Amino acid sequence: MDLIDRLNELAARIKKQKEHTLTEEAAKHAFVLPFLSALGYDVFNPMEVIPELDADHGIKKGEKVDYAIKKDGKIIILIECKGANADLSQVHASQLYRYFSVTEARFGILTNGIIYRFFSDIDEPNKMDSKPFFVFNMLDFAEHQVSELKKF
Template identity: 55%
Template structure:
């Protein structure tokens, strides 16, 4: 069972377990420890997951954090647990106190259902007030699973996660900001777009005229993206039904197209939309990679996805069709290679 499926199965089990969990200790045993195990850590090895880790605070000795994940006998993640029915906000200060007394780079505050990851992006060695990453295990999304995968023991890298944490923190804040403006456009938001299309001075009256237009345009863009994904899903469902009539050969039966590959395909189409009719862009999955092709022609590859549960890579081609593979931290990193992907069109 891969990482994503393990999380999905665990999430289903959580709702069933909650009514039986009466104490904070039961929360740790039934929810937090299984979660750490899914991340690849041996919860029964104190050299890897140290329970009741001592984090002395000034003259106050013997202060303990619930768990510390260790690497080379040094803490890298401090974990503070609360009962699943407790809110997390009142307890931020407790983890905050522990953070600066150790070498740990990350703090995790959880009640077994909600998980909030913190680091020190604002001031070195001082835990930020806001988490850079948070999710609810009973409603975890694919993009959140991709971020959480970076904390898996098998791929954990302190430097890369620290860099990703900064991107994630600000991308989350931008998402909240842009989403708010899409629903209730501010004057500055409307003015920015209006100035791109309106040939004269943008007065208060013009702003009033363009505000509902801007809101309507963004709503239409979102609706179009949803419709395209539904169309892709329906097409896949139809293809699945057709394959059910004719049993697949053994090699085809081993091919599984993942949601990450479908999402990556949609990102490539959005990149190339301005350069070519999207109907000419095809996805053809194989056992070892997922190919994105021009005109469904194997001789015209645009890029290839090498996606596994613990690793995301993209293969790009130069004018001689020589392939180079690049690491991705998350699917949105595909946009970093927009120029190379578009150049593949020009090469053909």
Template identity: 40%
Template sequence: MNVKETLEMLNQVIAENSELIKNEESTKQFLILPFLRGLGFDTYSPKEVTPEFTADFHKKNEKVDYAISLDDEPRIFVEAKSMHTKIVKNAPQLSRYFSTFPSVKLGILTNGIEYHFFTDLTNANIMDNKPFFIFSITDYTDEDFEHLIKFSKNVYDEEIIKALAESLIYLQSFKSVIKEILEAPSDDFIKFVIKERFKFKVTQQFIQLLAHWYKKVFKKRFLK
């Protein structure tokens, strides 16, 4: 079963059995493990997908729900939550696991529907506070799907994942800045636009007129 078929199957499971998947264990069994299999990982091999992996030798009760190993080393840690648990943006528990093993470069926090992907762009071996990619199996775009494919076992490459993380993080930051500018353009921004396109002298009164027009027309039409 390929990734696309797996996602279709999981959507059907959720639609038909949501009320029966009541806790973390059933979420793992019916949603998370099939998802990992769809990505090509052998969930029947404890050498490749190890459940309840001890992540901190100083605290024996600190266990990762799943450690995924490649070339006999753990590379990915997965922390599971119940399907009915809302995923928050930070993951302190997963972060502690992450820092214990330098070989691990990808952390996944999931409730079986949303998959939040973390790495260590800011500081090596310290998991970033925010995910660089969020994939929802019930609501994804073609672009989301193309990103997801990069996490498949047969093409998994940490350098490619790092490049993806950088591009997505920088794109998110750029969009945030542009959104902030467009929602409340400063006088300097309006002056810059006018300077680029008009030759006449700009007065403060004209700037205020444009700002008023923007709020009344442009913002209402383009920033709904």
């Protein structure tokens, strides 16, 4: 099955289940993990998809990013999740911003399992940009956007 087919299948599930995934944990299990799996990541391998990665910074301890994607021994992507009905506001982006600054990852994703906002450090090296460079909506996507997703 091609990526676009897997995403269309997941989109159909999201339409049916989104009213029942209001908590962060529900969105992670029902939508985010299947999304990562569709992209080809082994969500059951904690050496590849790391849940609850420590992202302590400064005096604030106990900070954890929901998922980190590791490739060739390096953290490449951080993922911060919210409930399916959550508005992905700047407040949530600032949480990801803090995590981004204390890891080697060069991509951050803020998601509610439906909308995926992709951030990087395009404007200034080692500092996450305030605006996403790519936004993917599971309920409204085009084929060219799926091609962009394949890069991840």
